[in-house]
Structures are given as C-alpha cells and as structure tokens.
Amino acid sequence: MKCALRGLATALRPSSLNPATMISLRNCLLTLLVFGSVLLASAAELPDPKLTEYWTPQPPVVSSPEGGVPSDAIVLFDGTNLDEWLITRENDEGEKVMQPANWVLEDGAMIVPPRVKNSPSSDVTSVQAFGDIQLHLEWRAPVVTDPSKVSQQRGNSGIFFMNRYEVQVLDCYENLSYVNGMTASIYKQQVPLANVCRPPGEWQTYDIFFVAPKFEPDGTLLEKAHITVVHNGVVVLLNAPIYGPTEYRGQPSYKFHTPRQPLRLQDHNNPVAYRNIWVRELDLN
Secondary structure, eight states, rough: HHHHHHHHHHTTGGGGGOOOHHHHHHHHHHHHHHHHHHHHHHHSSSOHHHHOOOOSEEEEEEEOOTTTTTTEEEEEOOOSSTTTTEEEEEEETTTTEEEEEEOOOEEEEEEEEOOOTTOOOEEEEEEEEEESEEEEEEOOOOOOOOOOGGGGGSEEEEEEEEETEEEEEEETTTTTOGGGSSOOTTTBBOOOOOOOOOTTOOOOOEEEEEEEEEOTTTTTTOOOEEEEEEEEEEEEEEEEEEOOOOOSSSOOOOOOOOOOOEEEEOSSSSSOOOEEEEEEEEOOO
C-alpha cells in the first residue's frame, strides 16, 4: 500500500507530468471548485423549514377505548332506552305530532315493531339534528324461513341522513336484489363496491361518514352531499356523491333545507334490530 501511494505521489509531481496532463488536472480542480461553490451557495439559500410549520390551533384530544365510544361522541342508543328517538303520528285534528318511539327494546337492541294491518309506519327520527357526522351503528337482519321472501323482502330497513338521504339496510347474504338497492347502497343512486353481508341473525356494523350538502342563501345548490360507508370493516363507498333525496320512483333532485336535520331509521315492516348507535359531529367548514 505504501509503495502504491509513493508511486502515485511520484507520478503527480510536476516534474513527472507532461503539459497536457497538467492542463487536464487544472481543469478538473477548477470544476471541483466551481461545483463546490454552487453547492455551498444552494445550501445557504434553502428556506427555513420552520416557515412551513404551524402549531396552533391544536385539534381537540379525543380518547377512544378499544371497542368503546369516543369521548366526544353523542350516544343515540346504548341499549337501555329510546329517549333519543321519536315517531311521527297524526292527532285527532289530523296534525302531525312527535311522540315517544314505540320500537321494541330487547337484549340491548331496538327492534322495528310488528305492524298491525293498516297501521302507519313507525320510522323513528332522532331528537337531535345533525349536519356533517360520523355515524356508528350495528344492525341485524332477521332470519327468514319463508322461501317466497326474496330480494327487498328480507331484512329491509334504512338509515336516512338529514331525514332524506338513505343508506340501505338489507339482508343480501345469498339474496340477490337490484344492485342500487342492495345492502350499503345509496338507495337507487350508488352501488357498493362489495357485498360484505353476514348471514341473517348475525350482527353487522356500519361506520358512515356523511358530508351534508351546501346551499346558497337563495336555496341554490352549492355542493352535493358525499358519503363514505364502511360495512363490517370494508370500505364499500368512498366519498360517493349523493344526487338528492331518496326517491322510490323517478330521479332525485335537491331541494333547499336547513343545515341540520335529524337522522331517521326506517320501519319497512321487517323486524330489523339496531344497537350501539353513536355519532360524532364533524367540523368540516
């Protein structure tokens, strides 16, 4: 090694280099000096990373115990009572009035009640009104043994955001239906990316993120509602647009409404059960 270094040093002595080699070495050294100067100048001109950092306002701290309810959630049903829900009925004068919900309480669940012939639907609406929200709930479709009950006749219910935009609840386990009306669809509007249904009689989860529509003061639609649906842990709709209130016949069309409206759970004359219902209000403005 020492011999090699000595040889290199000898080779680089000015007396041992011819003029062409000297010129080449000089040019290399000049290039290195220029390149180094450019690097130093560039480093000196880099912006301070602190200029793109901001520390306030800090987001609120939310605790979320495993399998529990987030600390900032509003609990709409914990299995003990129906205080957060109402039904609409007509009084003797024909006026619509709100009354306490009449759904069946059983084993920590609220269940669509049996309907007497010609009796009105018992849809329940939340006492509180909401705008942009995260909704968590669990639902269970009943076991149906009648082979004639198919498609929309099995485990049919629905979750209406702002009392008008429906996410379908339906037993689609080995039960085909029209795809824009199947489980986790935006009814008659958006088809889910997958069928994640469990067998009837088993509990299922919905985690839904709903962004309310925005209107101009004159009632003109400014921005459609959007929704993300997670069914049994699987994303089946991702920021999907909603084209207007749910319609059974015809095309949906937006009509102005106030920015906060109640949730509604549908009585479709099927004993669908719900439990563990909570919402988080989202400040998306």
